[in-house]
Amino acid sequence: MTSAGIANKVAIVAMGCTQFGELWTSSTEDMLISAVGEALSSADVPLADIDAFWLGTLGSGQSGLTLSRALGIDYKPVTRVENYCATGSEAFRNACYAVASGAYDRVMAVGVEKLKDSGFSGLLRADPPGDGTAPEQSVTAPAAFSLLDPAYCAKYGVDPAEMRDAMTHVAWKNHRNGARNPKAQFRSEVAKEKIAAAPTVAGRLGVFDCSGVSDGAACAIIVRAEDAYTYTDRPIFVQALALAAGPGRGAVDPAYDFTTFPEVVRSAADAYHQAGITDPSTQISFAEVHDCFTPTELVLMEDLGFSERGQAWKESLAGDFDADGRLPVNIDGGLKSFGHPVGASGLRMLYEAWLQLRGDAGERQLADPHTVLTHNLGGRPGACVSFVSVVGTDRTR
Amino acid sequence: MTNAILGYATYVPGWRVDPRGRGNADRIVASYDEDAVTMAVAAAGAVLDRSESMASRVRELAFVTSSPPYLDKTNATTVHAALGLDRVAAAYDTIGTGRSTVAGIRRALSGGETLITAADVRTGRPGSADERSGSDAAAAVLIGDPRGSSPAIAEVLAYASVTEEFLDRWRPATAPYGQTWEERFGFERYAPLIREAVATALDDAGVTEADHVVLTCPNTAVTKRAATLVKGTTSTQGSPIGFAGAADPLLGLAAILDTAAPDETIVLISAVDGADAIVLRTTDALVEGRQAAPIASTVGAGRTVSYPTYLSWRGLLDVEPPRRPEPDVPAASPSSRAAGWKFGLNGSRCTACGFTHLPPMRVCRSCGAVDDMTVVPLAGSHGRIATYTVDRLAYSPSPPVVDVVVDFAGGGRTTFEVADAREDLLAVGVEVDLVFRCLFTAGGVRNYFWKARQRVDITIEDKS
Numbered sequence: 001m002t003s004a005g006i007a008n009k010v011a012i013v014a015m016g017c018t019q020f021g022e023l024w025t026s027s028t029e030d031m032l033i034s035a036v037g038e039a040l041s042s043a044d045v046p047l048a049d050i051d052a053f054w055l056g057t058l059g060s061g062q063s064g065l066t067l068s069r070a071l072g073i074d075y076k077p078v079t080r081v082e083n084y085c086a087t088g089s090e091a092f093r094n095a096c097y098a099v100a101s102g103a104y105d106r107v108m109a110v111g112v113e114k115l116k117d118s119g120f121s122g123l124l125r126a127d128p129p130g131d132g133t134a135p136e137q138s139v140t141a142p143a144a145f146s147l148l149d150p151a152y153c154a155k156y157g158v159d160p161a162e163m164r165d166a167m168t169h170v171a172w173k174n175h176r177n178g179a180r181n182p183k184a185q186f187r188s189e190v191a192k193e194k195i196a197a198a199p200t201v202a203g204r205l206g207v208f209d210c211s212g213v214s215d216g217a218a219c220a221i222i223v224r225a226e227d228a229y230t231y232t233d234r235p236i237f238v239q240a241l242a243l244a245a246g247p248g249r250g251a252v253d254p255a256y257d258f259t260t261f262p263e264v265v266r267s268a269a270d271a272y273h274q275a276g277i278t279d280p281s282t283q284i285s286f287a288e289v290h291d292c293f294t295p296t297e298l299v300l301m302e303d304l305g306f307s308e309r310g311q312a313w314k315e316s317l318a319g320d321f322d323a324d325g326r327l328p329v330n331i332d333g334g335l336k337s338f339g340h341p342v343g344a345s346g347l348r349m350l351y352e353a354w355l356q357l358r359g360d361a362g363e364r365q366l367a368d369p370h371t372v373l374t375h376n377l378g379g380r381p382g383a384c385v386s387f388v389s390v391v392g393t394d395r396t397r
Numbered sequence: 398m399t400n401a402i403l404g405y406a407t408y409v410p411g412w413r414v415d416p417r418g419r420g421n422a423d424r425i426v427a428s429y430d431e432d433a434v435t436m437a438v439a440a441a442g443a444v445l446d447r448s449e450s451m452a453s454r455v456r457e458l459a460f461v462t463s464s465p466p467y468l469d470k471t472n473a474t475t476v477h478a479a480l481g482l483d484r485v486a487a488a489y490d491t492i493g494t495g496r497s498t499v500a501g502i503r504r505a506l507s508g509g510e511t512l513i514t515a516a517d518v519r520t521g522r523p524g525s526a527d528e529r530s531g532s533d534a535a536a537a538v539l540i541g542d543p544r545g546s547s548p549a550i551a552e553v554l555a556y557a558s559v560t561e562e563f564l565d566r567w568r569p570a571t572a573p574y575g576q577t578w579e580e581r582f583g584f585e586r587y588a589p590l591i592r593e594a595v596a597t598a599l600d601d602a603g604v605t606e607a608d609h610v611v612l613t614c615p616n617t618a619v620t621k622r623a624a625t626l627v628k629g630t631t632s633t634q635g636s637p638i639g640f641a642g643a644a645d646p647l648l649g650l651a652a653i654l655d656t657a658a659p660d661e662t663i664v665l666i667s668a669v670d671g672a673d674a675i676v677l678r679t680t681d682a683l684v685e686g687r688q689a690a691p692i693a694s695t696v697g698a699g700r701t702v703s704y705p706t707y708l709s710w711r712g713l714l715d716v717e718p719p720r721r722p723e724p725d726v727p728a729a730s731p732s733s734r735a736a737g738w739k740f741g742l743n744g745s746r747c748t749a750c751g752f753t754h755l756p757p758m759r760v761c762r763s764c765g766a767v768d769d770m771t772v773v774p775l776a777g778s779h780g781r782i783a784t785y786t787v788d789r790l791a792y793s794p795s796p797p798v799v800d801v802v803v804d805f806a807g808g809g810r811t812t813f814e815v816a817d818a819r820e821d822l823l824a825v826g827v828e829v830d831l832v833f834r835c836l837f838t839a840g841g842v843r844n845y846f847w848k849a850r851q852r853v854d855i856t857i858e859d860k861s
Contacts (some may be wrong), residue, residue: 121720122790131735132727132836132844133756135812139800140721143788148803151784154825203786249762252754252811254804258784 005274011228014043020216031217056091057343084378087347099269113341144380146203151258178337218347242270250382285369288349401549406443436535456509478740510541522777536647550686555601727839747768753809
């Protein structure tokens with residue numbers, strides 16, 4: 001199940017991203033204006049020149065009006081997109097297809113989420129009326145993802161203390177990276193002792209094993225690849241876009257063992273096929289992945305093909321995915337440092353690809369990155385949607 | 398009378414509280430997710446478990462309680478659905494305590510097969526005698542025409558009732574706990590009524606003196622002096638666990654049936670606003686027909702819940718909840734469409750490939766076959782923990798929530814909350830049973846569904 005893809009047909013020519021955090025003084029509208037404004041001025045394109053818009057938000061507004069009213073868009077097509085925590089990526093994916101189809105010259109993908117107005121901890125769900133039996137309604141996200149930890153230990157014979165160290169390393173690494181990112185919600189390093197000793201939220205997941213809850217927005221302007229250089233001398237090209245929505249089989253199938261996301265494996269295979277990637281761990285310069293919880297990142301390293309099965313915990317501990325490792329992961333700080341404003345996260349990952357590939361990442365700039373993978377996951381082990389993109393500087397790749 | 402007792406079972410919840418902090422937690426209390434409906438399901442389900450053909454024979458379900466979760470809506474229909482009874486089996490509520498239970502027995506003696514399940518959550522005012530000496534529990538009996546596969550375990554020889562109006566104990570419909578007049582006043586009124594009812598019933602039965610006497614009454618002055626009022630040649634007993642409202646007469650009867658020999662006579666006396674006496678004679682079939690776990694074995698086994706936590710379970714102490722939204726109201730139409738799953742715990746199995754779906758699905762997850770499923774009832778089934786977690790963020794009336802992914806012996810997997818969770822005994826592979834509980838209440842709607850309960854060797858729980 002791979003798609004032909006649209007490799008090298010479209011390019012990102014501008015991006016914008018707000019500060020992420022508890023933005024008590026900013027509304028959804030404020031964040032949209034801020035992110036979109038940054039992108040428009042970066043490309044020196046007026047809003048009126050954007051032909052169509054895709055807005056990703058889980059719950060900060062409904063319909064395209066959320067964007068058109070905020071920005072004063074005059075009678076343009078604006079589509080609101082929702083696909084769980086992959087919502088921002090999904091807005092981007094659909095916007096790219098619209099340009100690739102030839103329907104539009106210039107489109108914008110915007111993602112936004114205002115989580116901190118609810119007054120609650122964690123993410124809220126807006127479920128349709130139901131019979132009150134769905135486990136997703138009572139089992140919180142940290143509880144659902146905490147199942148990965150004991151399952152992984154059992155399958156690969158990992159000592160729980162060593163697994164704890166590996167999870168701690170993920171949190172330590174991502175906070176360390178985030179400390180070097182002025183737009184992150186949390187911008188300080190956290191000592192490993194503090195991470196390991198934090199109060200538990202669910203299973204063995206402590207506070208530092210969970211991504212934060214924040215507000216934020218990010219956006220991208222997408223044009224045909226051949227037009228890209230008229231907007232910027234450093235565009236980035238979309239080489240692969242893949243999405244897999246699972247049948248929810250793991251949740252009901254005793255054969256599923258909670259050590260992998262089949263949806264990620266499938267979407268990664270599709271993306272690698274589209275981009276012509278045969279050895280992801282050497283061909284990808286760095287990856288932005290969905291580190292919603294620390295064991296998620298460990299499992300993703302294996303599902304994305306960066307580590308062999310059962311090796312990610314060890315390689316993560318050895319520093320393979322650190323900023324100076326063989327394949328930096330979440331160099332911008334990830335969900336751990338940015339929090340997870342659902343609709344914005346996928347575009348925030350692409351924003352880091354944008355900065356790094358253009359050499360604009362400041363003190364966390366990596367040496368000569370050329371190909372970046374972003375990965376976004378929505379749902380939970382057993383039933384999820386997974387998005388993988390590959391973007392790069394080289395259109396001929 | 399041809400109808401007889403065909404089966405019985407009791408349900409004693411697993412929690413004990415020590416309201417006075419004197420080091421003896423012996424007050425039997427239901428968990429926060431239990432109520433009269435869920436306990437009635439547990440007791441009645443245990444009766445039906447004795448014989449596979451039993452459920453299909455039930456013509457009427459009588460649910461008796463003085464603590465109904467709902468008024469206006471019939472509670473017995475929930476019990477009916479959880480037991481998977483046939484839709485032509487009637488289900489009726491009978492609201493009241495012990496006297497209503499006796500009414501159910503009397504009615505059943507002349508009708509079709511009737512399953513009477515009586516349950517009560519008896520909440521006492523903090524500091525009261527009811528709080529110390531009452532009990533939350535359930536008991537059920539099946540009454541009907543004896544047949545080869547379900548013979549009489551006890552025959553009813555006679556019964557008598559005397560009624561009198563006096564104020565011994567009362568509880569306004571909306572009050573969480575009741576009040577009593579001076580106990581000695583009640584004793585003076587009850588004593589002659591009890592003597593009269595017993596004398597009449599024994600006379601009708603042609604029995605001079607019964608082997609066993611069980612006297613249940615909410616007035617402790619009466620139960621303390623039971624032996625001075627009426628005596629059995631072998632035993633004279635009160636409630637086995639402390640007055641349990643509607644369940645008390647059946648609990649008293651069950652305690653005797655647990656140990657009585659065949660061909661012995663029993664007088665069951667319920668003194669509640671009058672007195673009822675029922676004379677029974679046990680049969681040879683009793684030995685085979687006793688409930689699986691005698692009540693005495695369950696009374697002594699339980700885990701202590703702290704007094705403040707218990708008070709919060711009963712809504713008498715308002716504690717800080719997790720910073721999470723309250724859950725959505727279970728909606729009427731989805732709950733109705735999913736009734737087989739939500740109340741009956743029925744999954745579906747693909748006829749083409751055998752894959753089991755929990756909840757039932759129309760399209761097979763494994764082979765894609767459409768609408769080619771058979772119903773798989775799982776309520777009496779058991780499974781093993783595939784993986785587990787303790788959720789400290791989730792909303793719950795009593796955090797934390799413990800969740801388990803359960804794989805069933807005959808195929809199928811789903812996620813459940815754990816009832817009466819033992820965090821210290823969570824492990825992959827641990828066996829779990831399925832129990833009917835109330836997940837939460839939202840908008841006044843009780844969200845009934847099934848939970849997993851760890852199978853724990855009862856000896857581990859014995860109080861030291």
